Amino acid sequence: MTNITLSTRGATAPASPIRALAALARAQADAGVTVHYLNIGQPDVATPEPIVQAYRDFDDTVLAYAPSDGYPALRTKLAAWYTGVGGLSRTVHADDIVVTTGGSEALLFAMTAVTDPGDAIIVCEPYYTNYSGYAHMLGIDTVPVTSTAACDWQVDAAAIEAAITPKTKAIVLPTPGNPTGRVLTHEELAAITDICVRHGLFFICDEVYRELVYKGPRGSRAPSLLDVEAADELAIVIDSASKRWSACGARMGWLVTRNTQVREASLRFGQARLSPATVDQYAVQAALDIPADWYDDMVDEYRHRRDVLVQALRDEGLDVTTPHGAFYLAVPLPVEDADAFCRWLVSEFTLDNETVCLAPLSGFYATDGAGRNEVRMTYVLNAPTLKRCAQILGAALQAWPAATPAPA
Ligand SMILES: Cc1ncc(COP(=O)(O)O)c(C=O)c1O
Structure with a gap:
């Protein structure tokens, strides 16, 4: 095949940062690790009957x-x-x-x-x-x-x-x-x-x-x-x-x-x-x-999840603002490169054979270099799982400096 090329638009289309770590997460799951997916907005709330x-x-x-x-x-x-x-x-x-x-x-x-x-x-x-x-x-x-x-x-x-x-x-x-x-x-x-x-x-x-x-x-x-x-x-x-x-x-x-x-x-x-x-x-x-009640119950559940996750992250020493709506948290981490941290977290770090998949936030900014230390977490899973995710993240942050290769 010669002279056949993609359009510039096709060749340069950005991959979604929300799904970017999916392959690494799948490899871990195939290897028997329990992966908690806090990277995408896929709720576990049952679809109404x-x-x-x-x-x-x-x-x-x-x-x-x-x-x-x-x-x-x-x-x-x-x-x-x-x-x-x-x-x-x-x-x-x-x-x-x-x-x-x-x-x-x-x-x-x-x-x-x-x-x-x-x-x-x-x-x-x-x-x-x-x-x-x-x-x-x-x-x-x-x-x-x-x-x-x-x-x-x-x-x-x-x-x-x-x-x-x-x-x-x-x-x-x-x-x-x-x-x-x-x-x-x-x-x-x-x-x-x-x-x-x-x-x-x-x-x-x-x-x-x-x-x-x-x-x-x-x-x-x-x-x-x-x-x-x-x-x-x-x-x-x-x-x-x-x-x-x-x-x-x-x-x-x-x-x-x-x-x-x-x-x-x-x-x-x-x-x-x-x-x-x-x-x-x-x-x-x-x-x-x-009926309207169904929405009210759903909101109560997400509010509870939000509160549990925010508190659990604060317990791990993270500085988190409480969101007022939707089911996402933008969280600054004490790391320089959240992309590298998220990749390492989902592909190499486990706590009792569990890990967490997060979305690095840099892809949510148009300004070059912005959000480099931030991640997005979704609170679409049940409250005990969210608490566990915060513990895994806390342990990973403790282990991360040791995992970072020394500068050349
Ligand atoms: C802010 C926002 N708008 C639009 C969408 C698109 O959702 P869908 O195509 O599933 O309706 C999403 C999905 O996550 C979203 O977060």
Whole structure:
């Protein structure tokens, strides 16, 4: 084979730092080591029975394509759900929704609808690393604004405004945040909206963890950009079945926008890939009947896990801020190179034949060299396992200096 080459985009696509250590972890597991996976956001919370039952009940004689933007029945029910269990104050219409293959495809559609190659989006680092993956595919730049643990991972609206250039087309922010757990207030969403209005930018607000907030009474939800009236023309909200219903494998998501041009562009992208999955849409329809209590119990469980993990890490002498939402912790470690530490931890270190797989945080930053000593941990496993993981990490940190090769 001669003269056959990948595109530059294909050849230089970044590997996801979330999955980077998977092969090393698998090798350890094959060798009989118990590996605790705190590197990916795959909850162990049981998928609610109505969802599982919907798959069992599926009995169409043909597994057909669905409409490119999703079944109208699903979009209608979703729209009503937003102002019901979803807790929104403002109405969403079925036609504001495009059903996608996970929130991931919703992100891809949103970013593709509002940028051209050479354009830029502003992100607040550390940020959900797959924003970079899509930016790379689309040939656009991610321009970072940095947040820090010392400031409780606050988003600085003035810094966002200062980062805008003529190439900027959108601000992309998750709330609650991955990997920081940051939850934006209604006022913060409104302030960023104001910047977008003044500079003619879209605001892609990634709300896939909206129920997972730990302050406030049962039933609290993270404020939504859909409740900010001034954002109606520029808001694209990303949503998903994955986390709220512990249904990552359903690969069901959707975007919500009141901007008809964005909706129509997304629909055309949807037509190019023909249809979102069929059976999974029935499953999401069933999920929309899950009572509010179920969410409250899930949030209580994650809050408990968060508290146990934060305390256990502090007991190991680590300086950890308490996240307010989602199920991630960004943790600074007393090491210089968290990438090397995580590789060593999962491939060489064991405590009573157990080890932990973590995600190095450097890949969640766009600034070169940032986050080099930080890792992301997920609290998606049960509380005793999380406590054990903290002990393993503590023991590994004690052993690490000895394991580091002496400088040449
Ligand atoms: C912030 C954020 N947005 C979007 C997604 C995409 O999720 P999915 O494609 O499973 O809906 C994830 C997954 O981890 C996420 O953390």
